[in-house]
Amino acid sequence: LTSMKAASSDLLASRSASPRDRELVEIIDEDLDRFQSLVTDAVQMLRIDAGDFAVHLERYPLASLVASIMHKFAGRLDGHFVLQRVPDAMTVDADRELLGLALRQLLDNALKYSPATSTIEIEARSNGAVEIAVRNSGSTIPEAEQGRLFERFYRGAQARHIPGTGMGLAIVDQIARAHGGTLSLLSSPELGTTFTLLLPRGKPSS
CATH class of the missing domain: 3.30.565.10 (Histidine kinase-like ATPase, C-terminal domain)
Known part of the structure; x- marks a missing residue:
């Protein structure tokens, strides 16, 4: 996911991308953010379920x-x-x-x-x-x-x-x-x- 995110960020920063390509990369980039959030939540849920967490107020x-x-x-x-x-x-x-x-x-x-x-x-x-x-x-x-x-x-x-x-x-x-x-x-x-x-x-x- 980190490598894919880096690649999408590089493509978004490129000036050679066409408007259509940029639109598609933006969609991919947003989906990567959502997927990363889901993975992070899943890992956190497993830790909580196992009692492996602390509360930082x-x-x-x-x-x-x-x-x-x-x-x-x-x-x-x-x-x-x-x-x-x-x-x-x-x-x-x-x-x-x-x-x-x-x-x-x-x-x-x-x-x-x-x-x-x-x-x-x-x-x-x-x-x-x-x-x-x-x-x-x-x-x-x-x-x-x-x-x-x-x-x-x-x-x-x-x-x-x-x-x-x-x-x-x-x-x-x-x-x-x-x-x-x-x-x-x-x-x-x-x-x-x-x-x-x-x-x-x-x-x-x-």
């Missing part, structure tokens, strides 16, 4: 993290509209890489399980702790399955025809717990499905 604007995630998902929205309700002034005390991975997993799930062109909401609010909710209007998750969704490798009936490993929500749950927080689920026909990360305020590491 820092305080930063949550909106900046959400913006970077949305940039990475720009080519994957497939007609979905993502409504962001994250105050610019809100900060979070969390490991940036781990929280980024958790939010990418929740957004990826929302895209997979909601109808094309539907709206997905990312909402954050602070009341002592920080709550980050990712909401979609997909099919309701049966109550009998809700209690098992955070188990490793568990996949509900609706998920079995959609590509996935069954590890995503379990990883997000582990990340929440590692921060002293929680991951919760609310699913109903009237409100859709919402996954909420609750993260306590903590003293950032120096």
Whole structure:
């Protein structure tokens, strides 16, 4: 991947490329970025699943993290509209890489399980702790399955025809717990499905 990325960057920097060639190389370059992100997330998920990780707290604007995630998902929205309700002034005390991975997993799930062109909401609010909710209007998750969704490798009936490993929500749950927080689920026909990360305020590491 590193060699391919270097080659695509060299081609983009070349002045001899035709407009059509440059357009194709730009597509390849963007796809390489997305693939690299997927590989990085997969490796990180394996480490978390094995318990081989540490939490490095820092305080930063949550909106900046959400913006970077949305940039990475720009080519994957497939007609979905993502409504962001994250105050610019809100900060979070969390490991940036781990929280980024958790939010990418929740957004990826929302895209997979909601109808094309539907709206997905990312909402954050602070009341002592920080709550980050990712909401979609997909099919309701049966109550009998809700209690098992955070188990490793568990996949509900609706998920079995959609590509996935069954590890995503379990990883997000582990990340929440590692921060002293929680991951919760609310699913109903009237409100859709919402996954909420609750993260306590903590003293950032120096």
